[in-house]
Amino acid sequence: MAEQQKPVAPATPVEPPKKLEFRLLGHNYTTPDLVAKVTGKAKYAEDYRAEGMVFIKLMPSPRPHARVISIDASAALAMPGVHGILTAKDLPAPPPPPGPAPAAAAAARPAGTPAGQPAGSPAPQAAAPGGGGAPAAPAPAAGAAPPVAAATPPPMPPEFALTDEPVYEGEPILAIAADSEELAAEAIDRIVVEFEALPFVIDPLQAMRPGSPDGRTQGNVFVGPSMKTVKWTAADMAMVDAGKFPVGAEATETLTYGDIEKGFAEADLIVERDSQQQTTSHQPLESRSAMAYWQNGKCYMHVSTQSLARTVASVAGWVGIKPEELVLISEYTGGGFGSKIPGAQSMAIPALMSKKLNGRPVMMRISRAEETYIGRVRPGYQGWVKMGFKKDGRVTAIDTFIVEAAGPYRRQGDHATSANLGSLLFQAPNMRFRGLSVATNTPPGVSQRAPGGLQASVWFEPVVHEAAKKLGIDQVAIRKLNAPEGQAQFGLNPPNTPAGRPRNKLTSCFVKECLDQGAELFGWEARKANSGKRTGSKVRGIGVGTGAYTAGSIGVDGLCILRPDGKLEIHQGIGNLGTHSVIDTARVIAEVANVPWENCEVVWGNTSLGLPWSSIQAGSQTTYAHTRANYATGNDLKKKLTEIAAKDFGGTPEQYDTNAQGVIRKGGGLRLTWAKAAERAIALGGIYDGTEVPKEINAMTKAAAAAHKGRGLMGVARDNLPRDGQTYGFMSAFAEVEVDVETGVWTIVDFVGVADVGTVIHPNSLGGQINGGSLQGIGHIRSQKLVYDPHYGAGLSTRMHHNKPPTILDVPTNAQWSAVGLPDPSNPIGAKGIGEPSTVAAAGAVLAALADAVGDGIIRRTPVQPEHIMEAIANGGKPAYEPLTAFI
């Protein structure tokens, strides 16, 4: 592993910035939470117990769409040991309908932000980058739906924890609390619910058929925050029935850049295809269990959430209380992958049940089957893509039509994000995207690791592969030729955007270096001999893909306290979801202020401990956002240390510095130990002990500072550093596969991922993100899916052995990774996020390798199952397997 962790020198450097060297950052260490994890002491939400705790069971809807007419719970509530029932009527009143501004926000949802912002929750961070095609103002919102006309239908109501109109099978109708889970289940069994069945739809394309049912009573297509009914023509549907996507059919969303007709006119080669990819469930290993109780007017909740600071407002909104009335505890979270960004609606259930029971602790254990229903999904696509190329491989135009299976609640926008990333990754000079976000009575969609990004890879990479084959161009070369670099521009605009509006641009991009280093590490040139090589029934194929995703937001806070015992407490509002960013980014403060890491204690996981405002733990934002914020905080701490030294020992602060022991006089010796400096700060008060804090920090940080003022020397700051552009992370992936053409079974023989994440801050964590993120992308290609019975609208893949997340046997046992390591110039630390670019790149590389092995005509849908390959081979190399059917 040692050599894998050392980034390989770039093969063809183009005046690259120098790598940054640090004392702590970039070196492996053990995160302080790891021993608790490996000894079983780490407590996740369902590991908490409380005196008198009762248990909840949910009644899931048996129907994909229905209206509850009546609930008779009398028999259940008469049972001894049954304590209460919670129904939709017990939930807080819906918030006022969003106005025009939220409409735009919903349409231009930043990557990685939850689609379902709850009552009372803040809008997604305005500065969040636009993986959803949503750049910061004043650039146009590339992911935005077309402007909504005046006669627009009203905005759709938000999703709630319990409902009287279930819109997917398994949606919770009510909850029962009892002495035990078994008893609660018994009680549920005795409740009689009368339903009125309502029409439903599973396959988005079937919702487009004239006269077909709509997924919601308000319509079948999400347009901004509203819905309307859109039906295609009989001719369009005849094409669908014939297995051909109707390219000329009506779309509700259009985004363009350049002149698509001109682009295709200039092309020497045009490649087009219908394509389809599946809806997949997130399946974090820890389900969204939650425990709640009330004490002294406050609601205490143990929850499983990705973010911590950014979960408070959403959960408070769902419970119907003020954020300051909520204490959230989430020290460890067993994965989320986008499905628990701000917690989950369902977390309101134990809180409200507990309130009904006068504060008695209530545990809601979510089973795996329940998690599959309520735990969110990545929207699947059906559609078409067409790309034009010059003889040298340069992309001249991209045209695509994507129908996304949005689930029942709101527009997802993954499809627009895919278009945005197509524009970015292939620097298309001319591009058009048309799309529909169709309501389906299937589990609600939400961001899943690289939302729209993974799908972009599946959409575009096989087309690029086919083009390179036809043009006789090397697969790495064609990607390098079209790849962005430096401050490259990208993005699409809604129609009628005034000419000359600025486009998105990157803060940095070294994806070409990723391709060079990956090719070297993989041995691309030598492996070309394996392309199409047949041994018995087995054929080899090699493939390469590139991935990009948002990798950083700005404007969050940091907080630390140097205590009189000489220890530095570093407070983090970041959730501990497994990426280690909650600890990794804390090290920046120690780095900047020269505090030994052994002197540092990281405080996280409990909002009553006084935590600073944070980014959401999604959209690969955290590493960038919090290395910047903690850089500012570390500098604030150091500045105060030198100021105190100057006050006490004369001279100016600039004449002082810090070393491992404390504050030194430059060219002289130690003047203040860490402990002494903390004592002096307490004596000085004011800005030094946190009595006075900067005006611009967030209210949550201010409250945290107020709680800790007077305890030591406080470093506290908001990230006010400049940024010009959008920060994206990149990766190249290389794969070799072996396909048995007599059985269709395929394996990945070898895999390499090389990332552009700016400065590497923790190599071991980065390796996990690259390989793990890659395998999540590969799982999409290999096996993961949701299957629905279209007649009953019933889920048929509620367990892991049905929906098939990848196993340890699905990986090549010697996958390698590396990182370019060149710093992003917009971050003094130089770091960017990586969680998502890996997922994108790996999927594309494996698909390309499969196409390389069996031919470009074979694969038109994911996951690529053996039977798809066999049927296509039997069909003369053309796809034969349900080309446009979803949820199979």
Add this chain to the structure above:
Amino acid sequence: MSQDGMADAPGLQPGHSRRNFIKGVIAAGATVSASSYLFRTTIMGQNDGMAGAVERLISLDVNGQQRRVDVMKNETLAMTLRYKLGLTGTKLGCDRAECGACTVLVDDVPRYACSVLTHSVRGKKIQSIEGLASPDGTLHPVQQAVVEGQGFQCAFCMPGFVMATVGFLKTNPTPTRAQLAHGISGNLCRCADYNKILDVMMVAADKSRGA
């Protein structure tokens, strides 16, 4: 057995039954009673009309200690460990023998604690993640390898993987990487950090041999 195998396991977890669901829809039309199909009652419930009615006091050998505990006859070892003995290091990821998060050793053999009835392990040695380190806090070599290599991400799967590896290494102390992968392939990691898991567990094999 239902078509999807969901309703047949006698565990604590009620589930849907597809077959009964469909029958319910056909029989009841627009008006259906949840009781007709939504939940299969537990065996306990079916027999006694009231869940949790009968517990029996038994002795279990858990992490080298004799523990007296009241156990229902349909209670799984995972539930006994987690809810009766306070050993929450054993995680429930699926509660149905799919993910391995609940893996413990029963007489040195890795078992899914979600799918073992507590009554069936009386007189056997049960070891959970909490019993792996020495009483003085010294980590087991497998745990030590994880810590040194910064293994795992969210770590919800980690106790199960660690116990599975400890058990596997008892049968094959010198595995190849591929053999190790097969040996612990009954465990899922949704962070999909399998390569790093194999890295640290190969080191763990060395450490366990005292290499």
